[in-house]
Amino acid sequence: MTPENVPMPDLRIVPTSSVRPHEAHDMQRSAPLIERMRGETFMINPPLVAPLDHDNYVVLDGANRVFSFNALGYRHILVQIASYDSGLVELATWQHVVCSWDAQAFMHQLRQVPELTIQNGNSDSQNPIATVYLRQGETRHLSVTPDELGLRNQALRHVVHLYEHSALLQRTNLEDIGSIWRYHPDGIALVRFRPYTPDEILASASGGSPLPAGVSRHIVHGRAVRVNYPLDLLRDENVSLEEKNAQLQSWLVNKVAHRHVRYYAESTYQFDE
Known part of the structure; x- marks a missing residue:
C-alpha cells in the first residue's frame, strides 16, 4: 500500500x-x-x-x-x-531521554532493580531488553533471566518508574545521539529498548503484564x-x-x-x- x-x-x-x-x-x-x-x-x-x-x-x-x-x-x-x-500499522519503539537528573544517582537506582542484570557496553550481551547510553559516553546493557515477556515487561516498568518520578522524561525518534544531546541539553542518559513484535503486544494485553507507558510506538x-x-x-x-x-x-x-x-x-x- x-x-x-x-x-x-x-x-x-x-x-x-x-x-x-x-x-x-x-x-x-x-x-x-x-x-x-x-x-x-x-x-x-x-x-x-x-x-x-x-x-x-x-x-x-x-x-x-x-x-x-x-x-x-x-x-x-x-x-x-x-x-x-x-x-x-508499523510497530516501533520510542527512545527515552532522561533529563534533569544526576547520572550517578540514576545508575545507582538502576542497580537496585532486582530483575536486572547490568553489563558494560563492551560486554558480550546477546540481546539486551534495553541499552542505556550515558551522556559522558559510557554504555550499559540491561538483561533479565529468564528472558520471557512477562519478566521483561516487569523489569522495564521498574526502570521507567525510576526516571518518571525522579527526572524529566522526553520521548524521541531521533537516531543520531549527537542530535539528541543537542536538542536535550539537560539530558543525562538515553534509553533504547529492544523492539517488540505484534504478537508480544497482543500477549501483553491478554496476559496481565503490560509494557511501561511510552515505549511502544505505533505508526498508522x-x-x-x-x-x-x-x-x-x-x-x-x-x-x-x-x-x-x-x-x-x-x-x-x-x-x-x-x-x-x-x-x-x-x-x-x-x-x-
Whole structure:
C-alpha cells in the first residue's frame, strides 16, 4: 500500500470495557486529562485499537484516553480500528531521554532493580531488553533471566518508574545521539529498548503484564486526528450502541459531503502539540 491510496479510517463506537491496554497508563498524564475531559464537549483524537479476540480490542495508542473514559463512567468510546495485518500499522519503539537528573544517582537506582542484570557496553550481551547510553559516553546493557515477556515487561516498568518520578522524561525518534544531546541539553542518559513484535503486544494485553507507558510506538497510515466528535452523543444512556454507530456513520457522510475531511500523505512535524 502506497501513501497515495490509504483508505478512510475505520471509526467505530465500541464498549469501553472491550478495549484493553497493552501498556501501563501514565497517571501524570491521566489525572489532568480526566479533569480536562469533564469540561470538554468534543473527542478530538480517537484512540487507535486493533482486534484482540472475540469482541475485544487492544489499545495501540491512546491508553490514557481509554483510562480516562473508564474513570468518567463512559460506557461507549469512539475508536479507530486498524489491524496489524492491514498493511496500515508499523510497530516501533520510542527512545527515552532522561533529563534533569544526576547520572550517578540514576545508575545507582538502576542497580537496585532486582530483575536486572547490568553489563558494560563492551560486554558480550546477546540481546539486551534495553541499552542505556550515558551522556559522558559510557554504555550499559540491561538483561533479565529468564528472558520471557512477562519478566521483561516487569523489569522495564521498574526502570521507567525510576526516571518518571525522579527526572524529566522526553520521548524521541531521533537516531543520531549527537542530535539528541543537542536538542536535550539537560539530558543525562538515553534509553533504547529492544523492539517488540505484534504478537508480544497482543500477549501483553491478554496476559496481565503490560509494557511501561511510552515505549511502544505505533505508526498508522491514515490516522484520524482532530475528529472533534460530540461527547454528548457518546455519553447518551438512552441510545443503543447500534444506534450510536448509525449516528456516527451519518456524521461521517456529512463531514465528507461538506469537504471537512482532508488526507495528508506526507510525514510531518507539528509545532503546537
